[in-house]
Amino acid sequence: MTFKAISISVGARTMVALFALGLLLIVMSSGWQLREETQRRAAQLDQELRAIPALYGGPLTLSIEQRPDEVLGLLHQILQRHGLQSVELLTQTGEQYRAQSDTADGEPGPRTEFTLGQAGALRIQAPVASMGNTLRHDPLLRSTLIHLLLVIALALIGAAMLDRWLLRRLRRLSEEASRFDPTLPPQSLSWLEPDDHPPTELLRLEQAFAHVHTSLGDELQREQSRGRQLRDEVERQHQRLEQAERSLDAKRRELAQLERHDALTGASNRREFEIALRREFKRAQRDQGRLALAVLDVDDLKPYNQHHGRPAGDEVLKALARVLREQFQRDTDLVARLGGEEFVVLLPGLDLDTAQGLLEGMRERWRELAIPHGARPSARGRHGDADIVTLSLGLAAYQPGHPYMSPQALMQAADEALYLAKHTGRDRLCLAS
Numbered sequence: 001m002t003f004k005a006i007s008i009s010v011g012a013r014t015m016v017a018l019f020a021l022g023l024l025l026i027v028m029s030s031g032w033q034l035r036e037e038t039q040r041r042a043a044q045l046d047q048e049l050r051a052i053p054a055l056y057g058g059p060l061t062l063s064i065e066q067r068p069d070e071v072l073g074l075l076h077q078i079l080q081r082h083g084l085q086s087v088e089l090l091t092q093t094g095e096q097y098r099a100q101s102d103t104a105d106g107e108p109g110p111r112t113e114f115t116l117g118q119a120g121a122l123r124i125q126a127p128v129a130s131m132g133n134t135l136r137h138d139p140l141l142r143s144t145l146i147h148l149l150l151v152i153a154l155a156l157i158g159a160a161m162l163d164r165w166l167l168r169r170l171r172r173l174s175e176e177a178s179r180f181d182p183t184l185p186p187q188s189l190s191w192l193e194p195d196d197h198p199p200t201e202l203l204r205l206e207q208a209f210a211h212v213h214t215s216l217g218d219e220l221q222r223e224q225s226r227g228r229q230l231r232d233e234v235e236r237q238h239q240r241l242e243q244a245e246r247s248l249d250a251k252r253r254e255l256a257q258l259e260r261h262d263a264l265t266g267a268s269n270r271r272e273f274e275i276a277l278r279r280e281f282k283r284a285q286r287d288q289g290r291l292a293l294a295v296l297d298v299d300d301l302k303p304y305n306q307h308h309g310r311p312a313g314d315e316v317l318k319a320l321a322r323v324l325r326e327q328f329q330r331d332t333d334l335v336a337r338l339g340g341e342e343f344v345v346l347l348p349g350l351d352l353d354t355a356q357g358l359l360e361g362m363r364e365r366w367r368e369l370a371i372p373h374g375a376r377p378s379a380r381g382r383h384g385d386a387d388i389v390t391l392s393l394g395l396a397a398y399q400p401g402h403p404y405m406s407p408q409a410l411m412q413a414a415d416e417a418l419y420l421a422k423h424t425g426r427d428r429l430c431l432a433s
């Protein structure tokens, strides 16, 4: 739209400029023609003047001598034929005849004097060879120039009106259009002045511009809303991705936990225990320190399971893991489930006596739970009427008095102590020998 308005303006200006140039050329050509005509007339007059003595010397002499009343008529004849301003004859007898043009105006030309022998002297006043005189004496050229001046004046008025009615408004319209901003709501252009009545074509141009503006504004809004939807979608996908990453992290942690821990009780698993046992055993060996290891087993879990169901047996195992964790809370303590109903407790830095005291304390807490067994073989009944789930434990310790040669040896000693506890009646803690 803007480009179109500008090109219209530039095209119209070029047209006006070309038109003005054409007029100027016509004026220059006419001026040159006038100048040529003036020069030609001057040369012709000069020729005619020089021929006057030869042409009129005889008739004038004859007239003075024989018919003096015709002299003046002859002078008027000369005057009119050659377009002179005045012709004056001075006879030798002192008489003076003078003919003067009625229309003689403008600058007086050069005076020329001829001697006509016995007739006397002829003084001639010719008109000056100017363009004004040429025009005065050439009606065709004069009317041509007048028409030309009229055409120029009309053209200038036309150009001024074209500029005033069309080009100026087009310029204002194009300036307004150059401030076009599709992000602003469509509004009518303020290119008109109050009480201005522009041509219908310009008003249509403005309407077309407003239509384009509205369409662009609508399109822009659609694009912006599409952009917002895309941004929201990206944001949603981003959040979903973050959520997926978080859940992946949780799964990874869970997996790592499962790799190192028993799924049922949350205690460390066998693999974790074996690593810790090797590490702590080496440390005890190197530092000549102490390392206690207890192996625990739930008594009569099989009949318990059979009587109460396996899930109930699971709860017993979870309760045992909980009690063990509460009792052994140091960072270095490790509670692990080796499988089935067998647990171990690794206690770095503790000797046999100290570990025994803590494990007895743990057994006390376990007894306080008093989980009813209800299916214990009749042969067991050491605790009087209390038919509760009991534990058997075997305890061994690496210490100066018992320097075991390997972690396996320490484990075997604890196992043997447990075996002893099982076979001496259960519900007890036995020490490795």
Ligand SMILES: Nc1nc2c(ncn2[C@@H]2O[C@H](COP(=O)(O)OP(=O)(O)OP(=O)(O)O)[C@@H](O)[C@H]2O)c(=O)[nH]1
Pocket: 264, 297, 298, 299, 300, 301, 302, 303, 305, 309, 310, 311, 312, 313, 314, 317, 339, 340, 341, 422, 426
């Ligand atoms: N509920 C439950 N039972 C288990 C689990 N793992 C092993 N058991 C059961 O534990 C029982 C162990 O039986 P046994 O080795 O005969 O030992 P017990 O019956 O506890 O008798 P003693 O150990 O000799 O006192 C088996 O019946 C296993 O099925 C478990 O994860 N959950």
